[in-house]
Amino acid sequence: MQSETAHRMLRHALLATFVLGCFVCLFLSRYNPLSSRDVGAANLAEPAEAVKIFLSNKSNEKVITLLLWFWPFGVRTNLSGCSSRFNIEGCSLTADRNFYDEADGVIIHHRDISGDVSNLPKLRRPPFQKWIWMNMESPTNSPRTPRIENLFNLTLNYRQDSNIVLPYGLIEAADGKEDFVLPSKSKLVCWIVSNWNSDHVRVKYYNELHKHVQIHAYGRAFKAYVSKNDFLSTIASCKFYLSFENSIHKDYISEKFYNPLSMGTVPVVLGPPRQNYENFIQGDAFIHVDDFSSPKELADHLLLLNNSEEMYLRYFEWKRYFKVRMTIFTTEHACVTCDYLHKHKEYKALSNIGGWYWGD
The missing domain is CATH 3.40.50.11660 (Glycosyl transferase family 10, C-terminal domain)
Known part of the structure; x- marks a missing residue:
């Protein structure tokens, strides 16, 4: 009798363990680490930062903040739509210079500094930040200045040997x-x-x-x-x-x-x-x-x-x-640059843009 009771208790214990295991498996399969509670916690940060936290968790990549220091030729364009228009994710594009300190990259249009580099950023450059030299004009129509040397990390240009390449059409x-x-x-x-x-x-x-x-x-x-x-x-x-x-x-x-x-x-x-x-x-x-x-x-x-x-x-x-x-001027250039910064985390600096672009 005692043996039968012991066997019955063992079967109940095994059944309870099985049921508990099933419950744990079901919970884990349903559990989403990016739950509404987690998003709510992220919202305790600044609104813009909350969006970045959400996107970062979703894509397992840091959101790239890209600052357009000048509007090329003074023409303002819509900087939104990297995802919907070019299938490029994780981009925060802005022309607001207040975001300078947190910008991963700063696009600087050559025509706007060729005569006067005093309008470049005055604040210390964050160590993680890359400056991108953008120029879509030919060398003949681009005033050359030696003052741009040793300032930039990357080139954004129509040339196929540029760091970031974007021709006029595709x-x-x-x-x-x-x-x-x-x-x-x-x-x-x-x-x-x-x-x-x-x-x-x-x-x-x-x-x-x-x-x-x-x-x-x-x-x-x-x-x-x-x-x-x-x-x-x-x-x-x-x-x-x-x-x-x-x-x-x-x-x-x-x-x-x-x-x-x-x-x-x-x-x-x-x-x-x-x-x-x-x-x-x-x-x-x-x-x-x-x-x-x-x-x-x-x-x-x-x-x-x-x-x-x-x-x-x-x-x-x-x-x-x-x-x-x-190609869509300015908007696509910014989105393609964002994509490049996602894929290239390594340090890079340019010491001879003049020799590369104008020739010595």
Whole structure:
């Protein structure tokens, strides 16, 4: 009898242990360390800091605070949307200089300090903070100053050998095979130019080219202003567009190239060598002036394409598989910089921006 009682008590103990174990497992499976109570505790901190604590726990990464010291060219933009627009998480972007002490990075636009470095931050730089030199202008159009040496940790630029790279446009894979429809064309060759300088290579080339083919030219030099609303539609109405850069430098391929690509117009480019362009898009999407021995030979080729729809349409084969996305000035630069700072925690300093960018 005692033995039976002992066995019964042992079975009850084992059953109780099993039930308790199941309860513990269920509790652990349901338990979330980021509970509402924990978030409430985080809210005891400053509101902005509470958000950072929440995001840090959620992504297991520190939220990057990035300060824009100047609005480039004085143009204010919307700094929100890194996550929704570019799929970049954990970014707190601001132009409020009161956040200087806690900023992980400070973007400083070159044009705003090229003549006067006295408008740089006066406070001591926190040891964890990186200064980022931002410049999207070509070396020819960027005033050089030796006073920027030994100030910066990183470069933000269109050049492919920059620390943080962001060209003027991107050629991305299309979501599916695209059915390209050629816009209606009423003009053969067009050019919209605001910066006219008779010493520019592009102006000299234009002066020869227009002797052999009609060019619809717009801009201040031609007393034919094109409004912002009509800018892209004007480009789309032309079979060819003169994507002539104002200066020729490595990787300097501006919106003058990407605008006609996006609008279904063939760019005729004057800039860095053809191979440099082909680093960004396949070679049969554009025409390079270097492919011809003279402006007259180029004009003859454009007239030939004008008379052959089959040959002309070959320049749009790439559009079946790819699309153009223009980069969003300032906002995307800040988001991409935030992403870089997330991925690169190592120390880095720059001692020779001048030699790298302008050449010695």
